[in-house]
Amino acid sequence: MKTYQKFLLLTAISLATACAQDVDPTEPISAVNYFVPKLSPTLQVAGFPQPERNMISVEGVDLGKKLFFDPNLSANGKVSCASCHNPELAFTDGVSLAEHGVSGEKLHRTAPAIFNLAWQTEGLFWDGGAHDLESLNFGPLTHPDEMGADLDEIITYLEHDPAYKKQFNVVFPEEQIESAQVSRAISQYVRTLISQDSKYDRWQRKEESLTDLEIKGYQLYQKNCSSCHQEGLFTDRSFHNNGLDKTYLNPLELEGLYQGRFRITSNPQDMGAYKTPTLRNIALTAPYMHDGRFQTLEEVLDHYQNGIQLNESLASQLTNGIAINQQEREALLAFLATLTDSLFIHNHHPKSN
Amino acid sequence: MKNLVYTALLSSILMCSSCNDVEVPATMAMDISLEHKLDGQTLELNGKSFTLPSGEDFTPKKFKYYISNVVLTNTQTGEMYEEMDSYHLISEDGNKSIDLGMIPSANYNQLTFSIGVDEVANGKTDQTGDLDPNSDMAWNWNTGYKFLVLEGEFTNKNTTERQGLILHIGTNPNFQTITQPLTGVRAGKAISLILAADLDELFKDPNTLQLSDLESTTIMFGEMAAKVAENYSEGFITVK
Numbered sequence: 001m002k003t004y005q006k007f008l009l010l011t012a013i014s015l016a017t018a019c020a021q022d023v024d025p026t027e028p029i030s031a032v033n034y035f036v037p038k039l040s041p042t043l044q045v046a047g048f049p050q051p052e053r054n055m056i057s058v059e060g061v062d063l064g065k066k067l068f069f070d071p072n073l074s075a076n077g078k079v080s081c082a083s084c085h086n087p088e089l090a091f092t093d094g095v096s097l098a099e100h101g102v103s104g105e106k107l108h109r110t111a112p113a114i115f116n117l118a119w120q121t122e123g124l125f126w127d128g129g130a131h132d133l134e135s136l137n138f139g140p141l142t143h144p145d146e147m148g149a150d151l152d153e154i155i156t157y158l159e160h161d162p163a164y165k166k167q168f169n170v171v172f173p174e175e176q177i178e179s180a181q182v183s184r185a186i187s188q189y190v191r192t193l194i195s196q197d198s199k200y201d202r203w204q205r206k207e208e209s210l211t212d213l214e215i216k217g218y219q220l221y222q223k224n225c226s227s228c229h230q231e232g233l234f235t236d237r238s239f240h241n242n243g244l245d246k247t248y249l250n251p252l253e254l255e256g257l258y259q260g261r262f263r264i265t266s267n268p269q270d271m272g273a274y275k276t277p278t279l280r281n282i283a284l285t286a287p288y289m290h291d292g293r294f295q296t297l298e299e300v301l302d303h304y305q306n307g308i309q310l311n312e313s314l315a316s317q318l319t320n321g322i323a324i325n326q327q328e329r330e331a332l333l334a335f336l337a338t339l340t341d342s343l344f345i346h347n348h349h350p351k352s353n
Numbered sequence: 354m355k356n357l358v359y360t361a362l363l364s365s366i367l368m369c370s371s372c373n374d375v376e377v378p379a380t381m382a383m384d385i386s387l388e389h390k391l392d393g394q395t396l397e398l399n400g401k402s403f404t405l406p407s408g409e410d411f412t413p414k415k416f417k418y419y420i421s422n423v424v425l426t427n428t429q430t431g432e433m434y435e436e437m438d439s440y441h442l443i444s445e446d447g448n449k450s451i452d453l454g455m456i457p458s459a460n461y462n463q464l465t466f467s468i469g470v471d472e473v474a475n476g477k478t479d480q481t482g483d484l485d486p487n488s489d490m491a492w493n494w495n496t497g498y499k500f501l502v503l504e505g506e507f508t509n510k511n512t513t514e515r516q517g518l519i520l521h522i523g524t525n526p527n528f529q530t531i532t533q534p535l536t537g538v539r540a541g542k543a544i545s546l547i548l549a550a551d552l553d554e555l556f557k558d559p560n561t562l563q564l565s566d567l568e569s570t571t572i573m574f575g576e577m578a579a580k581v582a583e584n585y586s587e588g589f590i591t592v593k
Contacts, residue, residue, distance in 0.1 A: 132496075134479035264495055
């Protein structure tokens, strides 16, 4: 018996050696090139968080980018991720509530800007309902009023496209394409959308100076806005009721949609609370608030000055509103304009690179 | 070369047959099938009307749920088998069985499993197999899985109108683990277990649901969902 086993073992070894000889020893074992994006100190972040199950690679990001701009993923072949997250508008769509999903029905919330999301670790979507990008993507992909996709049809489409099939097989170890991989690739691309080269960043890096007006605006920002829009990412990544409404409608069929983060946590403190959006690229991302109710930054400042609605969950910093005079308002708006990152917009234009 | 393989094959056959004669095989086949009943009758979708414990009539249209973390134990010897990656989507119009394949042989006398998906697996939805979000069991706006889905129509006794019932129960507090005694499992012998799911138990014990009196018959979160989960934590699925 033992002799036979030895024979078998020997055969197996010689077979394995034969196989190994066919492989070029200079070729890397993994076909993908993992990388960590270069980060500006002006983001004031410790590192680049990413889930272990989906570390970004050059090839994964390329695949994710292709998927992001591909309308064929949608039910009618006309809506891509970029339809609502247009790079030229810092990945927003410029309207309050979009009607350009596959159904033409109006959405209930405005398309948020999607950059610097690697650090948005306290929850995505306006109410923080999505734990991570990998889980979030299935929302817009399958929502009947957004891309309306059937995940199985997406897989069929990708499996039958030789270029996609090849890319998926390079990026992911599995033979068959699965919905998880589609979402992971898109997440890899989205995590590389990093805005960190605005005039503000260059000023902080001592590469450029701000005008006196802009500096005055920066000081006003620090005094009045920075507790929520914390410097660096220009968001505290948290959720607050900023006094938009006194009470909240709750039609049964919308499952608490107007109640903000309360819908997710059932915590009364979260009633009417939404994610603090970043102020980076704010000049490009009108209209403002989770439902796009304000068309201009002037209207936003009017709200903080005169429009705060008091109720029990209101963020305590806003109880008395934010009072600034006309000159200060001009300075603040001048500073906010320094947060526009033209290099980021240019680099991510679909026609660039 | 060929000769070697044949010899090896022959010797392995000889080995196995000799083992069988003297001792219990190291592994045994086990599968579990699920039977769905309502009002004492076999469940059917999209047609037949059933009577609920409340006395209201109900026509089911969809019934799906997750069985996860299947564990077999011999409570006397401490032998235990835990299925890896144990997530099974069971549905009335789809899969109604769990094939555990070959498991280590033991005289198992206890079966433990959960209804729903554990907190770790419930924290993300980019998953494969039975957790692939293509099954319509993943929530898109609030990351996590529906643990149990029952949809259908009933006649509201107050208005006499037909009305929809939607039960989508999920969220971590509603994850329930169930332990059942097993009899007749013998080490080394292939066995098929049958689990009976009694849908009446979703509507009673301890919380009786009178659908016509509910503020909303779309039950997804909050107090009502917790009540249904409390109902399915005991008596809903039992070993037959």
